[in-house]
Amino acid sequence: MTVSTTSEHMKAVGTRIRRLDQASGLRAVMDPTPSTRRPVQVIAVSSGKGGVGKSNVVVNLAIVSARQGRHVMIMDADLALGNVDILLGLTPQYTIEDVLSGHKRLEEVLVTGPEGIQLLPATSGGQAFTQLTYEQQLLLHTAFLELVQTPDLLFIDCAAGISANVLYFSLVAHETLVLVTPDPTSLTDAYALIKILSTRYHLQKFRLVVNKVKHVQEGKEVFRKFSLVTDRFLSVSLDYVGCIPTDEYVTMAVVQQRAVCELYPRAPASRAFTSLLSALDGWRGEHSWQGGYQLFGPSALAATRIVRKDKT
Helix, strand or coil: CHHHHHHHHHHHHHHHHHHHHHHHHHHHHHCCCCCCCCECEEEEEECCCCCCCHHHHHHHHHHHHHHCCCCEEEEEECCCECCHHHHCCCCCCCCHHHHHCCCCCHHHHCEECHHHCEEECCCECCCCCCCCCHHHHHHHHHHHHCCCCCCCEEEEEECCCCCHHHHHHHHHCCEEEEEECCCHHHHHHHHHHHHHHHHCCCCCEEEEEEEEECCHHHHHHHHHHHHHHHHHHCCCEEEEEEEEECCHHHHHHHHCCCCHHHHCCCCHHHHHHHHHHHHHHHHHHHCCCCCECCCCCHHHHHHHHHHHHHHC
């Protein structure tokens, strides 16, 4: 009886502490005074359709960015079928599930990959976090605010599809990068994603990258045809970032659980990633950040409420 009572008491205390931590984290985010944190560029990478090479693109862009002197972090936001750690040949002991469960701090879960990039790994085969609750999102807010050393570039590798998590992470990032291939099914699913984000949640600016093209002109042609449709039926701004060629070196690198730009820096795909990086760097001048994470700031809380209301 005493053991049971003590256990219940400890659980209640733990709950109160977590609530206090969340509240203090939110106050820090809402504080209008200038932040001492470094500005963080947050880029969400989505695709709509799976199998288009999204995680591979994220990994390579992260490594190329780190080589240019940026402090880069990847958040594997496919919270049920994470695979970024596999692509990097890493074996994390913990995942974001441990953070959302309150068992670990975020810095205890991060693992270091090539060129010093940090990865927040996701679980594989779990279903508990396929749709984050409001409380879980608050835990994530607080976890990032507690980081001692923050990155200046955060890639969010979103899951395929149009789940609530995908919509949420796309809404709260500074940039939404949509990856497509010339495959008609990829273009159809990407259009559906952009349509939902623009018509339901009023997101208006998107960046497009075309993967697995035969030549540069094919990438431009895919964008031209795709933008004709979006211009006609949607009120969005769609910018062409560039394309990545079909490259056998990419497949060879994946088999070895390495990034192609790390293993084969002179491969056609590696050169394409380097070219894409200049576009990403150019986006930094388009925002006036006060420091910290927009992803885990007031805009995130507003986006959370919008997505949750739409789902209920």
